[in-house]
Amino acid sequence: MPRAIVCLLDSVGIGGAPDAASYGDEGSNTVGHIAEWAAAGKADREGLRTGPLHVPNMDAMGLGAAIKLSTGTLPPNLSDTPKGGRFGVGREVSRGKDTPSGHWEIAGVPVPFEWGYFPQTEPTFPPDLIAEFLKRTGLPGILGDKHASGTTVIAELGEEHIRTGMPICYTSIDSVFQIAAHESHFGLDRLYEICKIAFELTEPLKIGRVIARPFIGETAETFKRTGNRRDFAIAPPEPTLLDRNAAAGNQVFAIGKISDIYAGSGVTHKLKGTGIPQLFDCTLEALEMAGDRAFIMTNFVDFDSEYGHRRDVPGYAAALELFDARLPEIIAAMRHDDLLILTADHGNDPTWPGTDHTREQVPILVFSPALLPAEIGIRPTFADIGESIAAWLGLAPGRHGKSFL
Missing domain, CATH: 3.30.70.1250 (Phosphopentomutase)
Structure with missing residues (x-):
């Protein structure tokens, strides 16, 4: 019986969304700019890592091809010919560029209201x-x-x-x-x-x-x-994919900050970890425990919190390479009918001015031994990810999005 795993690479965007200009982010491209920066040799001078960006496993799943589809340009040392899996681009319909909006929409629930924000004054709070x-x-x-x-x-x-x-x-x-x-x-x-x-x-x-x-x-x-x-x-305004799968009597594993983002709703098992290695270990632990029709969702927050917000380009590049090097461990632990999706919730281009998120499109990289490779195009809403997982797990369709499987 099928299971589904989402590795959410927090802030790993792949090019400005159509409305990026209204957020001051036109031209942002988190992974693309990191790849260009690394290929130019600038990372060498930091003493952290050397050479072009090396992420062969994500590239085989379609990372380079997804960036080219998103921006029209293939970054250095990435390929536009994936070796397996399905690839595409996610486009957010929720307003803003924050964590809950992206996560909720990925789980099938676009945000229907405007978030509140504090003014950029000092003091800032009422x-x-x-x-x-x-x-x-x-x-x-x-x-x-x-x-x-x-x-x-x-x-x-x-x-x-x-x-x-x-x-x-x-x-x-x-x-x-x-x-x-x-x-x-x-x-x-x-x-x-x-x-x-x-x-x-x-x-x-x-x-x-x-x-x-x-x-x-x-x-x-x-x-x-x-x-x-x-x-x-704040809790999502309607049941998410997590709620729907839990209501069907299935396990929902929330790893990292996932449970907090969904206000604990729909979570049956919660695992915490600090750093990419621990979060990877927790994901593998969940795969060992997961029964039929289980849903596992891990947020790899370090890309955003440790490197994006700090505008640490070599650190971000090294983190992408670390994640990529461990990716085969998850694939090796998958059953024939398991589904793995790599995606993101927004961008955080470390070459961009300021220290905040960037309004970007995100990669949708899909792998299962039971799936034939294909391009799934530019999806009009992140909710297509949630509906694809729902279809894979045998859940009834939700109100938003369409399956690409």
Whole structure:
């Protein structure tokens, strides 16, 4: 009996969407620009890796061909002739370029409303929101109160946070309210508690997520975020693929931050990991446990959080190569009628100005020993991914999208 696995390579976009200009992202191309940068020899000078981008396994599934279909240009050291599987391009219909929109739409539910966002001012949060937050939490105040990169703002304010006990609150161009606090000096459970309060206050504003960002270390030079991140997210407005498969009595494995993104709805098994190797191990563990008609979904967040937002081109290239090198392990663990899909939720071009996501199309790379190779074209909605998985698992069609299988 069939099973389905989605490896969601967070932010691995393949070229600006048709409406990218309205987001200031026309010309962005996460994988394409990384490949060009590597081929130009610039990565060599960083001392992290050398030579052109080397991702032969994803390329065999159609990565290069998908980028050419998306942009009209084939990046260096990639091929436009896949060796197996089906390939295509996903185009998002939900507005914005944030994590919940992409994930929900992939699971068959495009976002039907506008997210709330905080202005790019300093301070950025409404005074009445912060006043109520401090009243309900008993905190003496907050630090930050601005748009910021998480690692940068922790380095800037972490020592003051330890000294004063005030959490670091910040946002980005996405619909988020983020709270960073030290795991031991402030306390992990306490951080989760104040994030829950913040979520109750921001949910009416249609802020998509409140994110707990715990860190360790004692100085600006040694601060490091940990894997105990937790997202408090608005629930999808209708049943997703996860809900539909769980309702049919089947297993749903949520790996990484997947459970948080879907507010735990439809999840029967939750596995956590930090970094690409651990997330890969968790995916293989889920495959060992998964029964017939199980659905496994893993978010590989490091592409986005560690390399995209930090504009770390060689780090992003090395992460793509690491993922690619381990990809055969998943394929080897698959049954004859299992389905594997590699895709993404948005872009985060590390060569692009700023530190935020980029509005891009995404690859849809599909493999099963039971499938013949084919091009599936440019899909008009990410929801086609969810409907294809639903058809593969024998579920009734949903309201959005069409199967490409």
